Amino acid sequence: TQLLEQSPQFLSIQEGENLTVYCNSSSVFSSLQWYRQEPGEGPVLLVTVVTGGEVKKLKRLTFQFGDARKDSSLHITAAQPGDTGLYLCAGSYNNNDMRFGAGTRLTVKP
Amino acid sequence: DAGVTQSPTHLIKTRGQHVTLRCSPISGHKSVSWYQQVLGQGPQFIFQYYEKEERGRGNFPDRFSARQFPNYSSELNVNALLLGDSALYLCASSLGVRVETQYFGPGTRLLVL
Numbered sequence: 001t002q003l004l005e006q007s008p009q010f011l012s013i014q015e016g017e018n019l020t021v022y023c024n025s026s027s028v029f030s031s032l033q034w035y036r037q038e039p040g041e042g043p044v045l046l047v048t049v050v051t052g053g054e055v056k057k058l059k060r061l062t063f064q065f066g067d068a069r070k071d072s073s074l075h076i077t078a079a080q081p082g083d084t085g086l087y088l089c090a091g092s093y094n095n096n097d098m099r100f101g102a103g104t105r106l107t108v109k110p
Numbered sequence: 111d112a113g114v115t116q117s118p119t120h121l122i123k124t125r126g127q128h129v130t131l132r133c134s135p136i137s138g139h140k141s142v143s144w145y146q147q148v149l150g151q152g153p154q155f156i157f158q159y160y161e162k163e164e165r166g167r168g169n170f171p172d173r174f175s176a177r178q179f180p181n182y183s184s185e186l187n188v189n190a191l192l193l194g195d196s197a198l199y200l201c202a203s204s205l206g207v208r209v210e211t212q213y214f215g216p217g218t219r220l221l222v223l
Contacts, residue, residue, distance in 0.1 A: 042214030
């Protein structure tokens with residue numbers, strides 16, 4: 001059972017478009033992480049957000065943590081085919097228990 | 111520097127058998143966590159080991175067990191395999207007990223027939 005709801009589940013866009021994916025929960029997290037996973041590989045950590053309302057930017061990716069620390073969004077500007085992958089959010093309730101969402105599978109067509 | 115390594119990369123077993131999966135963390139990392147990722151789902155937390163002690167356990171049956179060795183490598187054991195155990199098993203390592211910054215290995219893909 002996924003305690004983190006990610007939307008949309010699938011997203012297919014053209015190169016150059018912008019997109020936003022969402023991660024929502026009814027629980028409060030001590031921190032929240034975004035990962036990208038490609039087929040046959042393990043997830044790769046993109047960012048960790050800790051403070052409610054925090055915004056972090058990583059090149060064309062912008063991550064926001066909700067004020068109440070229950071939700072987060074990932075915005076990609078001018079998507080490129082190399083952005084294609086499974087985007088996973090994960091929340092930590094304590095030091096050693098991390099829960100993942102089911103992911104958003106993004107396809108960026110050239 | 112080598113990242114997290116896992117072996118084997120792929121494995122095929124039959125129902126009722128047992129399996130042992132292995133993980134070597136990044137050098138200097140003392141914590142290893144195990145996750146199960148079923149097709150179409152996100153990873154599900156199974157265990158965390160830190161300094162050779164179990165520090166966390168997810169909602170998995172007792173057929174699943176793990177241990178961590180003095181060199182911080184780890185094994186995940188699954189007994190009496192079921193078809194539903196077919197999944198990608200991921201290992202992640204972190205410096206300390208906190209898992210906010212953890213690094214995943216490529217996983218072991220297990221198929222149970």
